[in-house]
Amino acid sequence: MSDVPGDRRYTESHEWVQVLSDGSARMGMTDHAQEAMGEIVYVELPEAGTALKRGESIAVVESVKAASDIYAPVDGEVVEANARLNDHPELINDKPYEDGWILRIRPARTADADKLLDAAAYTKTLES
16 A cells, blocks of 8 residues: 555645644645656656646656656645755655655645545545
8 A cells, every 4th residue: 555644735636735823834746646656757847937728737757667747736836846856856765755756846825735635535545
């Protein structure tokens, strides 16, 4: 079974969001998604300042098997992209919830993250 930390929120398209103390949020690809993709070999990241609209593609992750879009979980703005992924995209495979985060974003409305799936609800989507 995939790892699903309880301190984050999740989307049905397998992104996770962790709200930080400064009101920004770190986001990335879930353990389930990285497992399904296989070995990650490239990540295309947006620039800081890029506007986000919930549900739109904001990044691309490529593996030896496929390419997959990463979707904005909430409206907002990119604060920072994880530049380490440029040289070490495999961090998404190794530590998807720690060093393998993809973006830090500033949600337009902080409460929007609360509307995403909690760990229990996300786990149920994986079971069905």
